[in-house]
Structure formats: C-alpha cells, structure tokens
Amino acid sequence: MHEYSIVSALIEQCEQHAFANHANKVTRVEIKLGIMSGVEPALLQTAFETFKLDSICFDAILEMRLQPLVIACSDCGQESILDERSVICPHCQSYHTKVIDGEEMLLMQLELEQEN
Numbered sequence: 001m002h003e004y005s006i007v008s009a010l011i012e013q014c015e016q017h018a019f020a021n022h023a024n025k026v027t028r029v030e031i032k033l034g035i036m037s038g039v040e041p042a043l044l045q046t047a048f049e050t051f052k053l054d055s056i057c058f059d060a061i062l063e064m065r066l067q068p069l070v071i072a073c074s075d076c077g078q079e080s081i082l083d084e085r086s087v088i089c090p091h092c093q094s095y096h097t098k099v100i101d102g103e104e105m106l107l108m109q110l111e112l113e114q115e116n
Contacts, residue, residue, distance in 0.1 A: 006039060006105070007047040011055045013107055018056050023112035026056050030063045030109040034102040036085055041066065069102035 014026050029048075033039055041064055048062045069082040073089035074096040080089060087097045 003039060003043040003047040004051070007044065007051050010048070010107065011051055011057050014060075014110060015056050017110055018112050021112055023114050024056065025058075025113040025115055026060045026110055027113055028061050028063065028109070028111035029057060029107070030065065032065045032067050032104075032106045032108050034067045034104050035069050035083065036099065036103045037105045039105055065108065067102050070100040071097040072100055073097050 010029070010031070014029060018024065018026055033041060033044070044064070045062060048057075052058055052060055052062075069085065069087075070079065071082065071087055071089065072079045073092060073094050075094040076089060076092040078089060078091045079100070080091065082090070082102075087099065088095060089097050
C-alpha cells in the first residue's frame with residue numbers, strides 16, 4: 001500500500017515546515033488530492049491516523065480537498081471538469097486532450113502551534 005510511504009513523506013514535510021517556523025505541534029494538515037493521483041482517500045486517511053501518533057502531527061486533523069480532473073481538448077478547444085477518470089472530451093469525444101489539473105497531491109496549508 002503506497003499510501004503509507006506517501007503519508008510518511010507528508011509527515012516529514014510537515015515536520016520540516018514546523019521546524020522552519022519554530023513550531024512544535026501541527027494541528028491541521030490540508031491537502032489537495034487529484035482524482036487521477038492514484039491515491040485512495042480512505043487508505044490515506046487511515047495511514048495518516050496511524051503514522052501521526054509518533055510525530056509532530058500527533059493531534060492534527062487531515063483535511064482532504066478532492067480535485068476533479070480538468071482537461072483541455074485540442075480538437076474543439078473546450079475545457080472540461082470531470083468527476084471520473086476519463087480523458088475523453090465530453091463535448092466532441094476526442095482523445096486529443098491535455099490534463100490541466102487533478103493528477104497530483106499537494107500540501108496546501110498547515111496550522112502550527114508553539115507550545116511553551
């Protein structure tokens with residue numbers, strides 16, 4: 001399950017940001033998760049809940065913003081937002097499309113605390 005390695009890298013990134021900002025606790029982690037990222041949201045949540053316990057994120061809430069697929073069609077020029085994993089243009093049924101958004105997982109925001 002590659003979600004474990006993804007969460008491990010995410011928590012490491014959170015720790016680096018916290019250290020750089022002189023914080024010793026992360027209370028909220030917000031990520032953008034593309035529909036075509038290859039990451040299963042439920043498995044990612046479970047992995048986060050498991051791995052956060054031994055990290056600076058021990059009390060953090062994981063918020064996932066699911067990003068639909070956004071494609072641009074080279075044939076008809078339309079840009080489309082899709083909730084399914086398909087790169088076929090819904091306007092002209094062309095396969096000549098380019099993915100604009102929805103393939104990645106990005107750390108969007110952290111809430112940090114400094115405890116005395």
